[in-house]
Every structure is written in C-alpha cells, then in structure tokens.
Amino acid sequence: xxxxxxxxxxxxxxxxxxxxxxxxxxxxxxxxxxxxxxxxxxxxxxxxxxxxxxxxxxxxxxxxxxxxxxxxxxxxxxxxxxxxxxxxxxxxxxxxxxxxxxxxxxxxxxxxx
Amino acid sequence: xxxxxxxxxxxxxxxxxxxxxxxxxxxxxxxxxxxxxxxxxxxxxxxxxxxxxxxxxxxxxxxxxxxxxxxxxxxxxxxxxxxxxxxxxxxxxxxxxxxxxxxxxxxxxxxxxx
Numbered sequence: 001x002x003x004x005x006x007x008x009x010x011x012x013x014x015x016x017x018x019x020x021x022x023x024x025x026x027x028x029x030x031x032x033x034x035x036x037x038x039x040x041x042x043x044x045x046x047x048x049x050x051x052x053x054x055x056x057x058x059x060x061x062x063x064x065x066x067x068x069x070x071x072x073x074x075x076x077x078x079x080x081x082x083x084x085x086x087x088x089x090x091x092x093x094x095x096x097x098x099x100x101x102x103x104x105x106x107x108x109x110x111x112x113x
Numbered sequence: 114x115x116x117x118x119x120x121x122x123x124x125x126x127x128x129x130x131x132x133x134x135x136x137x138x139x140x141x142x143x144x145x146x147x148x149x150x151x152x153x154x155x156x157x158x159x160x161x162x163x164x165x166x167x168x169x170x171x172x173x174x175x176x177x178x179x180x181x182x183x184x185x186x187x188x189x190x191x192x193x194x195x196x197x198x199x200x201x202x203x204x205x206x207x208x209x210x211x212x213x214x215x216x217x218x219x220x221x222x223x224x225x226x227x
Contacts, residue, residue: 009153043117043203043218044156090155100146100171101216105155 002027002093004104012110015083021076021107023065023091033074034092034101035065044090050074061085086111116140117219119204125225126194134189134222136204143209145187146216147171147179149200156203162187163209194226 003026013019025031032051036044048059055067065076074091091104117138126132136145143164148156148171158171160179168179176198180188191198201223205216 006155041220043220044205044216045218046215049215100158100161102158103148103156105153 002031002095002102004091004093004102006091006104006107008107009105010108010110012112013081015111015113016080018079019077019081019085019109021089021091021109023074023076023104025072025074025091025093027072027093027095029095032094033065033067034094035059035063035074035076036090036092036103038088038090038106040087047076047089081109081111083111083113085109117204117206117217119202119219119222121222122220123223125227127227128195130194130226132191132194132224134191134202134204134224136187136189136219138185138204138206138217138219140206140217141184142206142217143184144207145181146205146207147177147187147189148203148205149173149198150203150221151200159189159202191224191226194224196226199224199226 005024007022034049035047037047038044048057050067058064063078088106088108090106092101094101120135146161147159150156157173162168162181178190201221203221204219207214207216
C-alpha cells in the first residue's frame with residue numbers, strides 16, 4: 001500500500017515570490033507520482049507527473065517537481081508565483097499497475113499581492 | 114460542453130433518505146471513479162470501475178453503492194444518508210491503455226445531509 005504526506009496544509013506567499021510545496025510518499029514498490037491542482041469551485045486538473053526517466057518534470061505554467069527516490073519526495077516548486085496560482089494542490093501516488101491513485105491531504109497555496 | 118458531468122451539483126437531504134449522484138462522460142474512457150473530498154482530508158476513493166462489468170471497492174465504500182449502467186455512466190448511491198456523509202463528491206475517468214494516465218475530474222457535487 002502507498003501513502004502520501006503533504007506536510008503543509010496552507011502556504012501563504014506574496015506574489016512574485018518563490019514557493020515550494022512539499023510531498024513525501026511511502027511505498028514498498030516503485031511508484032508513479034502526480035501533482036493535481038484544484039482551483040476554487042472546480043474539479044482537479046493534472047499539473048504534472050513523474051513516470052520514469054528525468055527526475056525533473058515541468059508543467060506548462062512554470063511549476064516543476066523533482067523526484068527524489070532516496071528521500072521519497074516529490075516537492076513542487078515555482079520560482080515566481082502569480083495571484084492566479086492560488087489554489088489547492090494535491091500530491092498523488094500510484095503503483096506500477098496504476099490501478100488507483102492515493103492522494104495526500106492537500107496544500108492550499110494562498111498568493112497575496 | 115464538459116467532458117465529465119455530474120448531477121446534481123448541489124443537494125441538501127435529510128438523514129435516512131436515499132440519494133443518487135450521477136456521473137456521465139463523453140471522453141470514451143473505460144475507467145471511472147468516485148471520490149469524496151473533506152476539508153483537511155484530501156480525496157478518498159469510494160468505488161472504481163474499470164469497465165461495465167468490473168466494480169471495485171475503494172478505501173471508504175461503507176454506506177455507499179454504485180452502478181455502472183453503461184461505459185459512459187457511473188452512479189453513486191447513499192442508501193440511507195447520514196450527516197457524516199456531508200462532503201464534496203467527485204467523479205473521475207481515465208483510459209485503460211498505457212501507463213500513468215491522467216484522471217479527468219468532473220466539477221463535483223456538494224452534498225449536505227441534515
């Protein structure tokens with residue numbers, strides 16, 4: 001069984017500042033890792049994913065995440081956030097069979113001017 | 114039009130009532146899922162279906178049942194609603210082939226059980 005820990009329930013940050021949202025996972029097998037974003041009053045959307053290959057993955061809107069196997073982490077970063085990045089971010093893990101996703105509890109990113 | 118739709122979007126009901134939440138998709142995906150979201154708890158899987166004849170329990174299936182009426186439709190029922198089933202419910206879909214496939218989420222149904 002897998003589990004996901006998102007250490008911060010809320011991260012307040014000023015616009016144009018850098019941000020890191022932390023995610024650690026636990027699994028006895030190799031995993032696939034995902035970040036989903038939920039904007040206010042909407043469903044979740046895939047932000048980026050790690051399946052294999054390069055440990056650094058990027059999204060189209062400037063976010064990136066690095067898979068660190070030794071630390072069992074998949075932290076999400078952005079060098080300069082915008083007001084529009086205000087949302088809840090969920091880290092998720094699946095096993096290689098990709099039967100289901102296990103989600104973390106979410107981190108609310110609050111960007112203020 | 115949205116690819117994954119959920120009805121109703123909001124529902125208030127009373128304890129003991131039977132309620133059905135419906136999900137439809139036009140993406141042609143085989144796999145469908147039901148999650149509930151509670152503040153501070155993230156998303157938890159209730160049931161999932163890999164095709165019309167395949168139904169599986171998720172992490173928190175007690176008190177819920179599902180029906181996969183067709184490839185495009187997956188309904189979630191609460192036979193006798195209770196207040197701690199008050200939550201935001203999401204349906205999601207994904208394809209079967211390949212690996213690490215994205216799940217596509219509906220807009221959610223906000224259910225309140227009084």
